[in-house]
Amino acid sequence: MAEDLLRYDILIQDALRGAVKKILAEVGRTGLPGDHHFYIAFDTNAPGVRVSSRLKERYPQEMTIVLQHQFWDLAIGEHAFEVGLSFGGVPEKLLVPYSAIKGFFDPSVQFALEFDPGKTAEELPEELLEAVEELARAEKAAEETAVATDAAAEKPAEAASADADTDGDKPDGTDGGQVVSLDAFRKKT
16 A cells, blocks of 8 residues: 555545634634534643643543533634633633644534544644743732732631630620621512
């Protein structure tokens, strides 16, 4: 058998990724038509992928997202798409290069594509990779600052609660207030 010097496998993968890009671009312009919705699986370790450290910890290798009812800010770029989704009630912004996609599935019409994330002729621009790395460093620094701030804020609160009297009075001798049931504010019918 002759050697495939043209690399048809890579050409086909890139062409199908182009189809995913066009599909997402159309949805970004017009919204999801009919019952269409998408499951998109991607490699969380692929170059250029941007997910929060919380999601990266939860999905260290692969992640599947669903674009159906609740997503926002779908932005289609030349090499990647960005989308807002909620995970456990926490809004997140994800950046996924097309080259990181492992699978695309629309169950409403049983349409599926499967990809090899490493097989692509497309190289991500260096500025995209640098921007993702810089953003990851900034997010990590912000998380570290938030943890330090939370730890510092807890210490005075713990000290104040230790000084409080058990009869409900504040340490300065004033009345500490009273707990009122929400029922007191509800309309009686």
